[in-house]
Amino acid sequence: MKRRPDGLGPIIVLDRRLAKPMHRQLYDGYREAILDGRLRPGQRLPSTRTLAEDLQISRIPVVTAFDQLVAEGYVESRVGAGSFVSRALRDHARFGGEPKPSTGVVRRAGLRRVPGDKRPAMATPWLDGSGPFRVSQPALEQFPTEVWARLVARRARSLPRRQMTYGDAMGFAPLREALAEYLGTVRSVKCTAEQIMIVSGSQQALALCGRTLLAPGDAMWLEEPGYPGARDALTLAGARPFPVPVDDDGLDVATGIARCPTARAAYVTPSHQYPLGMIMSAARRLKLLDWARRRGAWIVEDDYDSEYRYDAQPIASLYGLDTDRRVLYTGTFSKVLFPALRVGYLVIPVDLVARFRQIRDAMDIFPAPLYQAVLHDFLRGGHFARHLRRMRSIYAKRRQVLVTAIEREFGDDVRVAGDRAGIHLVVLLPPDARDHDIAVRAARRGISVIPLSSCYAGPRGRPGLVLGYGPTRATEIPDAVRRLKSVLRG
Numbered sequence: 001m002k003r004r005p006d007g008l009g010p011i012i013v014l015d016r017r018l019a020k021p022m023h024r025q026l027y028d029g030y031r032e033a034i035l036d037g038r039l040r041p042g043q044r045l046p047s048t049r050t051l052a053e054d055l056q057i058s059r060i061p062v063v064t065a066f067d068q069l070v071a072e073g074y075v076e077s078r079v080g081a082g083s084f085v086s087r088a089l090r091d092h093a094r095f096g097g098e099p100k101p102s103t104g105v106v107r108r109a110g111l112r113r114v115p116g117d118k119r120p121a122m123a124t125p126w127l128d129g130s131g132p133f134r135v136s137q138p139a140l141e142q143f144p145t146e147v148w149a150r151l152v153a154r155r156a157r158s159l160p161r162r163q164m165t166y167g168d169a170m171g172f173a174p175l176r177e178a179l180a181e182y183l184g185t186v187r188s189v190k191c192t193a194e195q196i197m198i199v200s201g202s203q204q205a206l207a208l209c210g211r212t213l214l215a216p217g218d219a220m221w222l223e224e225p226g227y228p229g230a231r232d233a234l235t236l237a238g239a240r241p242f243p244v245p246v247d248d249d250g251l252d253v254a255t256g257i258a259r260c261p262t263a264r265a266a267y268v269t270p271s272h273q274y275p276l277g278m279i280m281s282a283a284r285r286l287k288l289l290d291w292a293r294r295r296g297a298w299i300v301e302d303d304y305d306s307e308y309r310y311d312a313q314p315i316a317s318l319y320g321l322d323t324d325r326r327v328l329y330t331g332t333f334s335k336v337l338f339p340a341l342r343v344g345y346l347v348i349p350v351d352l353v354a355r356f357r358q359i360r361d362a363m364d365i366f367p368a369p370l371y372q373a374v375l376h377d378f379l380r381g382g383h384f385a386r387h388l389r390r391m392r393s394i395y396a397k398r399r400q401v402l403v404t405a406i407e408r409e410f411g412d413d414v415r416v417a418g419d420r421a422g423i424h425l426v427v428l429l430p431p432d433a434r435d436h437d438i439a440v441r442a443a444r445r446g447i448s449v450i451p452l453s454s455c456y457a458g459p460r461g462r463p464g465l466v467l468g469y470g471p472t473r474a475t476e477i478p479d480a481v482r483r484l485k486s487v488l489r490g
């Protein structure tokens with residue numbers, strides 16, 4: 001006979017010294033687990049044979065206990081399928097809610113301190129929806145899922161043993177080889193595969209940089225306005241963020257030197273400043289590198305979306321100008337492929353690799369290899385280059401339709417900035433506009449725009465709206481802009 005699949009049972013402690021018979025202890029244990037929600041209606045139970053084996057008792061008390069549970073309607077037995085917690089219990093309110101927390105009763109709670117920031121987390125309703133203009137979201141409907149699925153299936157079918165055991169903290173070597181080639185050619189990031197660490201998105205790269213390069217409390221320049229995710233990751237890693245304003249040339253290095261000369265590091269997005277979108281000028285890049293050299297400081301370059309540029313050749317990386325091994329360069333596949341992939345990379349100066357490897361090993365040991373191997377095949381098979389070329393023209397069209405629609409609907413009331421690269425732009429609003437309220441109202445109408453003021457660490461942020469055009473089809477954009485206009489008017 002075909003064996004029925006088994007479910008898992010709750011922890012039941014049987015005590016052979018008790019006068020209460022075994023089947024009764026078992027019955028009580030299961031009944032209690034059903035009543036307190038540890039076992040949910042419809043949940044599969046272990047077979048009587050497995051349970052008897054697990055508990056190291058004979059099968060008879062187990063069968064007796066289960067018969068009783070079935071007779072009383074707690075458990076149902078389906079021929080050929082096994083035993084389940086009775087689905088009829090779903091209709092009873094007491095079984096409908098969440099499982100109750102452990103019954104290990106807390107009588108008097110002592111101090112339960114969590115060190116850190118006491119500010120309540122800011123509500124961000126604009127990140128909840130997936131409506132038009134959701135920032136940081138690529139055009140998922142354009143992703144070549146069939147090719148990807150084929151590559152995943154191939155790798156999953158022939159999973160070698162060495163990929164099932166512990167691996168290298170730096171990541172899957174063939175992917176790092178492919179990336180070293182790609183970065184050297186396309187981003188002027190000349191590096192070897194040994195310098196590349198595969199990370200779980202650039203967010204992890206930032207956290208690692210904070211932990212490795214800074215002592216707790218060390219000051220770090222962050223762009224103002226800037227990427228809140230970087231602020232969070234670096235602060236969590238112990239950095240003391242110091243906001244330095246950006247202007248049309250990018251980070252204002254002179255102001256950073258004047259106001260916080262002792263900073264040990266700087267975080268920048270020179271290819272496409274987040275969120276304002278300017279490109280850091282060559283003079284500023286050299287000034288930043290010069291400051292870092294003189295101060296013995298580090299620079300973390302976040303190159304998160306510069307694969308997409310619309311009016312000129314891609315700008316070379318800051319890393320490519322560095323002659324003193326001061327720049328750590330991070331990039332991600334979140335925008336070019338999809339964010340749930342959670343694959344990014346960090347290029348580490350060669351003499352720091354051992355230290356980064358050690359710290360990564362202590363954090364999460366190493367990145368899971370399956371998707372890295374698939375990504376390697378995607379790059380080497382030419383699918384990535386093809387996808388990128390296709391997406392460049394799709395995003396260029398979306399961007400152009402968006403800019404035209406904004407100009408048509410808003411005229412001179414607003415100014416568009418940062419649309420020369422990436423997959424988002426900024427609509428700068430008049431100084432008295434309340435961008436936060438507008439973004440909350442827009443979110444209620446299904447439009448996801450980020451208030452520019454939320455990207456400022458300081459209190460007086462310039463009002464504006466950050467609009468992503470990655471996920472919004474060109475045909476939907478004009479109507480979405482009209483709806484946004486009516487939100488603004490409201």
Ligand SMILES: Cc1ncc(COP(=O)(O)O)c(C=O)c1O
Nearest residue numbers: 136201202203227274304332334
């Ligand atoms: C400027 C910037 N850096 C880093 C990230 C994080 O990307 P990842 O998904 O690779 O962690 C984002 C995501 O939106 C971003 O906008």
